[in-house]
Amino acid sequence: MPDFMYDGKVYYNPVEFAMDRIGGTWKIPILWRVKDQVYRYSELKRAIPHISDKMLTSQLRELQNDGFIHREVYAVVPPKTEYSITEKGKLAIPLVTAIRNFGIDLMEMEGVDVSHYGR
Amino acid sequence: MPDFMYDGKVYYNPVEFAMDRIGGTWKIPILWRVKDQVYRYSELKRAIPHISDKMLTSQLRELQNDGFIHREVYAVVPPKTEYSITEKGKLAIPLVTAIRNFGIDLMEMEGVDVSHYGR
DNA sequence: CAGTATACTTTCTAAAAGGTAAGTACCTTA
DNA sequence: TAAGGTACTTACCTTTTAGAAAGTATACTG
Numbered sequence: 001m002p003d004f005m006y007d008g009k010v011y012y013n014p015v016e017f018a019m020d021r022i023g024g025t026w027k028i029p030i031l032w033r034v035k036d037q038v039y040r041y042s043e044l045k046r047a048i049p050h051i052s053d054k055m056l057t058s059q060l061r062e063l064q065n066d067g068f069i070h071r072e073v074y075a076v077v078p079p080k081t082e083y084s085i086t087e088k089g090k091l092a093i094p095l096v097t098a099i100r101n102f103g104i105d106l107m108e109m110e111g112v113d114v115s116h117y118g119r
Numbered sequence: 120m121p122d123f124m125y126d127g128k129v130y131y132n133p134v135e136f137a138m139d140r141i142g143g144t145w146k147i148p149i150l151w152r153v154k155d156q157v158y159r160y161s162e163l164k165r166a167i168p169h170i171s172d173k174m175l176t177s178q179l180r181e182l183q184n185d186g187f188i189h190r191e192v193y194a195v196v197p198p199k200t201e202y203s204i205t206e207k208g209k210l211a212i213p214l215v216t217a218i219r220n221f222g223i224d225l226m227e228m229e230g231v232d233v234s235h236y237g238r
Numbered sequence: 239c240a241g242t243a244t245a246c247t248t249t250c251t252a253a254a255a256g257g258t259a260a261g262t263a264c265c266t267t268a
Numbered sequence: 269t270a271a272g273g274t275a276c277t278t279a280c281c282t283t284t285t286a287g288a289a290a291g292t293a294t295a296c297t298g
Contacts, residue, residue, distance in 0.1 A: 002235055003168070006226075012169060014222030014236060015147050015215070021225060023142070025256075028134050041275055049122070050131060052257060057276060077265035078274040088228070095221045096134070102214045103133030106140060107125075109207070116121055117133060144286075160245055171287060176246060196295040197244035 018095075021066050026051055026059045028096055031085070034069055035093050038084045068092060137214075140185050145170055145178045147215050150204070153188055154212050157203045187211060 003010055011017045022028060029048050033039055039047065045056055060083060063069045068089035074080040085093075101119065108114050122129055130136045141147060148167050152158055158166065164175055179202060182188045187208035193199040204212075220238065227233050 004226075004231055006229060006231060012144075013148065014219050014226060014233075016144065016222070017226055017231075018218050018222030019142070023138070025131075025135065029132065042273095045275095053276070054258085054278085055256065058256095073275095076274095077263095078272080079264075079276080081275065091224065092221065095217055098214055098217050099137050100133050102211065103135070103137030105210065107123075107133060107136055110125060112123055112125055112136075114133075161243095164245095169287095171289095172246070173248085173288085174286065177286095192245095195244095196293095197242080198246080198294075200245065 022068070022092055022096070024059065026055050027063060028099070030056075030059055030063060030083075031068065031089060031092060031096055032100075034083055034085045035090070035096075038082050041081050041083070044083065063089070141187070141211055141215070143178065145174050146182060147218070149175075149178055149182060149202075150187065150208060150211060150215055151219075153202055153204045153208070154215075157201050160200050160202070163202065182208070 003012055005011070006017065009020070011020070022031065026048070029051070030044065033044060033047050041056070041060075044060075045051065045053070048056070060069065060071070064071050067086055070084045070086050072082045072084070074082070100117075104114050104117050104119065122131055124130070125136065128139075130139070141150065145167070148170070149163065152163060152166050160175070160179075163179075164170065164172070167175070179188065179190070183190050186205055189203045189205050191201045191203070193201070219236075223233050223236050223238065
């Protein structure tokens with residue numbers, strides 16, 4: 001597997017590249033909400049337990065820069081911003097679903113209660 | 120999404136749980152070799168560019184503790200240890216493949232040369 | 239009895255990721 | 269003119285992840 005560069009960073013393989021775009025603690029939870037609904041900033045904040053303003057803003061900005069979500073700012077006061085998934089973002093959803101299902105499978109094997117998670 | 124505990128750690132969702140088992144820089148590259156061949160420690164080291172002894176050992180141990188790979192030690196000198204995938208480990212391969220394919224898709228969209236990666 | 243081969247193990251360090259808390263900007267409304 | 273509501277931004281700190289380099293154990297071989 002040859003290394004390659006993108007945006008000033010060296011990657012060893014495609015998995016690393018993929019995980020650099022949608023990995024981390026918060027990007028998938030964000031995509032998971034936005035996949036079937038438009039959300040305002042404050043709605044995302046409420047919908048995603050434990051997330052801080054700093055992380056919500058930075059991860060939204062990265063997802064936007066990578067083209068996975070769209071940011072619509074309204075010129076009103078108090079401010080209003082809406083986030084929605086893009087066509088490119090929709091391409092990630094089957095994978096997110098697969099990771100989630102795999103996680104549920106593993107949890108089940110370890111005896112973790114999994115009855116809350118729809119399948 | 121309710122939080123849950125496993126092995127002394129709090130998780131927010133199944134994706135986090137899954138990524139805690141097979142995520143990080145080195146676990147997937149290891150699984151990717153071992154999926155269709157038995158490897159000795161030194162063979163893995165040679166097969167996975169850039170990996171350090173410390174990371175190779177620690178990630179092998181974690182994958183073993185989580186039941187994804189099997190470790191067979193031979194009582195010879197110099198030492199010989201063989202690593203192979205388990206049935207549980209095989210369950211992860213379709214997901215690993217999916218992540219890899221998604222990464223290749225993204226790279227292609229960004230104009231990264233992708234011709235080396237079999238599909 | 240020094241050298242070799244293999245599979246680790248340990249220590250120290252650097253970089254990345256993420257948390258907390260406080261602050262900013264803006265216009266409207268009382 | 270002060271307060272309120274929303275969407276950030278910034279500074280500082282802690283934790284996690286990974287890298288580099290050196291060391292350990294063992295038995296065979298010349």
